[in-house]
Amino acid sequence: MTALAVLLLQVLACVGFGAVVLRLLRIDRTLQWAERVSWSFVLGIGILGWLIFWLGVSGLFSPLPMALVLIAGVPGVAFLGRPEGLSGAPLSPLELFLLAVLLLALSLDGLEGLSPPADADTLAYHFAIPKLFLQEGRIFFIPRAVDGAAPLLLQMTYGVALGLGGEKALTLWTMVSGWGTALLLFVLARNHMNRAWALAITLIWLTTPAVLYGGGAGQVEVRNAGFALLAVAALMRGHKAGWLRYAALAGLAAGLFMGSKYTGLLFAAAAVGALLTLRRWPLQAVVFGAMALLAGFQWYLWNFLHTGDPVFPMLFPLIGDANYPYWDADHYLAFRNDLFQGERAIPNTPLWMLAYPFLATFATSGAFDSGRAGLGPFLLLILPFAVAGFWRYRRDIATGPWRAPVIVFTLFYVFWFLSGSSQRVRHLVPLYPVVLLVCAYLAIRWTESAKAGWPLYLAGIFTLGIQMAGHGASSLNYARYLFSDETRKAYYERNxxxxxxxxxxxxxxxxxxxxxxxxxxxxxxxxxxxxxxxxxxxxxxxxxxxxxxxxxxxxxxxxxxxxxxxxxxxxxxxxxxxxxxxxxxxxxxxxxxxxxxxxxxxxxxxxxxxxxxxxxxxxxxxxxxxxxxxxxxxx
Known part of the structure; x- marks a missing residue:
């Protein structure tokens, strides 16, 4: 199968799987068509990874079974229904300009998607592990911390693309699956702000350095951001309706995050904090927890069956050396020094927790890795207006749907920072679109009421100018390969x-x-x-x-x-x-x-x-x- 055909089939299958689940939860009828598409795609990416796990452990990690799974998902697209509610006011000159810049940004993304993979983490394990599984025709245990015995749900979807369409389908899939988060962010933003700002926020997300760094590669943070956004959107809907079905969807999304990276455990805990503010919260929490466990348990059970530790090797001090395979005290100490001490620049105390966003924004330490994979200047520029909006509308936030995302990202940040783990900024990428959405909403609402919108316009122009320039510069590497006679060997020799x-x-x-x-x-x-x-x-x-x-x-x-x-x-x-x-x-x-x-x-x-x-x-x-x-x- 050609790469483009595999890509189309995989996208349709993901949308279909997601649409089926939304129909089973009786949520699809409460959504507009654009919401059904974006929610289904993001959800379906995780469902595909969940299904392929079972193929792998059954010794069926090969092209034919994978193709059958994709084909089985396509009919679910019918549950999207006919497009409705898409007509609106004609695009203004500003919106046309933003749309043109958006298309330019996506085109630059395409240069990476059409080039061989070159990101270090991607080559080390995100793409390497699915390749190994395909060579063996099965999933097997890799006794290596962090990148072997780890949650690999998203890597299962990489295996499908690689197995059916080769490397080109794989790189195109990571590009398009990363766009799923941007689509969901735009749809959510459009519900709470005008079209121009929704486009601008989406552009700011797509051109954020950390997103450019990992979005088109195999790194999972950008796709996990889609799961986080979906969970938060479900929690916000659940606040309005009080229906358990939204707690179930939020649990599924959180579980898919858990199945893709250990930090998903922190996200699930933070989401429970938001659930405690809803009506019938005990039942809401039970439903959420059950669905999160269903969606996220696979790789934790896999680790447990092979090592006795579901979060290998974190529980080594509790289990002990004598009863712990594939690990020992010397390696645990070295592991902690590398991951916890070696990637921390400041103490994990409450005071430094407050200072971290500012220190990381200005790249005050190489341990933050924010020089090449930071979150950009926009949040810092609009922070005074977001704080003013939070204070003015604090009662609305305390009793309305915006309470959920505020609680989730606050608790996640506290859990993450105080855990003492790596302080690399990119670990916050999954919650960045949530923070971006909330802060932009508050800042826009406050400046509109104060009739002082020009500072936000300047912040947006400044941010997009810098980030688009960075996007263009980083894309030159891929353009040189695609638009010259450079061979694959020469490309890799310089990368x-x-x-x-x-x-x-x-x-x-x-x-x-x-x-x-x-x-x-x-x-x-x-x-x-x-x-x-x-x-x-x-x-x-x-x-x-x-x-x-x-x-x-x-x-x-x-x-x-x-x-x-x-x-x-x-x-x-x-x-x-x-x-x-x-x-x-x-x-x-x-x-x-x-x-x-x-x-x-x-x-x-x-x-x-x-x-x-x-x-x-x-x-x-x-x-x-x-x-x-x-x-x-x-x-």
């Missing part, structure tokens, strides 16, 4: 550090070999069996920097079936330090003791910036070693 090793490996190794590697960006690109040995996230091959036991290292390599090792980047002619001889560098001891031989050497070019095409040919190389059991003296 992926150490890519030369991939060319050597895929050319010289076969399916009977298995190579150990450290550079995560190579994972998806390596076509032969491989083992990704990140030091602090797996224990089967212990390469922590403190490890200095070459005999154990060799035994672990043999046990995992490793035949080759790709070294880290080394300087030719320079003697390694004692630190470099330990951990992953133990290959040097193998080489010295006849346990391995050098069979290849490739240059290592460091990529400093993909967007700016900044590279550094620094004279380093990577070695490819082949294990030699016959001459090894370490047995």
């Amino acid at each position: 992926i550090s150490g890519y030369s090793a991939v060319e050597w490996i895929n050319k010289n190794l076969s399916g009977s070999d298995k190579i150990l590697f450290l550079n995560r960006q190579l994972h998806y690109l390596i076509d032969v069996p491989s083992y990704y040995a990140y030091p602090s996230s797996q224990v089967l091959i212990d390469v922590l920097p403190t490890v200095d036991d070459p005999k154990l290292y060799y035994r672990q390599l043999v046990k995992q079936g490793i035949t080759h090792i790709l070294s880290e980047a080394i300087w030719a002619g320079r003697q390694p330090s004692e630190v470099e001889k330990r951990g992953y560098g133990l290959w040097r001891v193998l080489l010295a003791n006849g346990c391995a031989e050098e069979v290849g050497s490739v240059p290592y070019n460091l990529i400093l910036s993909r967007s700016l095409d900044s590279r550094q040919a620094n004279g380093r190389r990577q070695l490819i070693l082949k294990l030699d059991k016959k001459t090894c003296t370490l047995k």
Whole structure:
């Protein structure tokens, strides 16, 4: 099947699955047609991932069963009904301009969607794991923290696109599924503000640096933002009607968020806080919880069955070393230092929690990662007007539907910050459209009542100007590939550090070999069996920097079936330090003791910036070693 045909089929199937669920919950008749489409698509993305899990654990993670699932979803589109309520006032010049800018932004997105994937996290696991599952024809347990034994609901949808339409269908699917959040945001915004502002808010979201960073790639935050928006929209409707069906829908959306990322657990807890303010809240909470559990339990049960820990490896201190497979105390300490300490710039205290949004906006620390993946300036620019609107209309908020999103994003932020986890700004992306919608609504309402709208107009113009410029700059990388005769090899050589090793490996190794590697960006690109040995996230091959036991290292390599090792980047002619001889560098001891031989050497070019095409040919190389059991003296 061609990539475009697969994309169309997958979109229709998702809309169909979502429409069926909305009909079963008897919610579709309460929605306008545009709402039915946007709600169905976002909901259907999660339902597709939920269904494909069962194929995977049944050993049916292959194209034909996937195609049958998609075909089964398409008839549900009929539940959308005929379009109605789409006619309105003619577009004003401002709206035509915003629509043109929106089309330009989507076109720039399309450049990424038509190019090979190059984002590091995407290549490391978002795309690599579905590829591995397809090669095996089943889902299997990957005993690696964060990116292996983790909620992978959205990656199931990536597997469908890759399995049926190849890489082009996969990159187009991540682009279009990311647009689902933007469509839902526009529809929700249109219910509470005029068309021009709804378009502007949608544009601001689409061009937010963090959205550009991960929206068109495999990173899940932008798609999780769709689940968060859908849950909040259902809670707002539930406040008005008091119907349990909206609690059920909110629970489904929260559960899909849970099934896609561990932070979905924080979101579900925050949503329960909003439910406590509704009528019949005990029953509402029970319905919400049951549906969230139904939608989100799969990967937590999967982890539990293999490790005894549904949130592997977070419960290691409670379960203990003796009863915990695939983990130990040394790796837990290293894991905490990497993820919790290494990605935190400020203490997780209430005072710093208040300061964080300002510090992160101005990129005061590299740990925030807000220089390349921040949330943009718009919220900070309109904050005074949003606060003024909140104060003026506080009674309406306290008793009306807007209470739900305010409670949800406030509690989520508190839970997230005080948890002491990574302080990277992009972890807040799933709640950003909720905050954007609420703050824009309050600021617009206050400035209209005060007849002082010009500051908001300036804030919007300033934000869109900066963000569209950034979007254009980041798209040059993809335009260069698409509009020139550049080959895929040349594209990756200027986008992926150490890519030369991939060319050597895929050319010289076969399916009977298995190579150990450290550079995560190579994972998806390596076509032969491989083992990704990140030091602090797996224990089967212990390469922590403190490890200095070459005999154990060799035994672990043999046990995992490793035949080759790709070294880290080394300087030719320079003697390694004692630190470099330990951990992953133990290959040097193998080489010295006849346990391995050098069979290849490739240059290592460091990529400093993909967007700016900044590279550094620094004279380093990577070695490819082949294990030699016959001459090894370490047995």
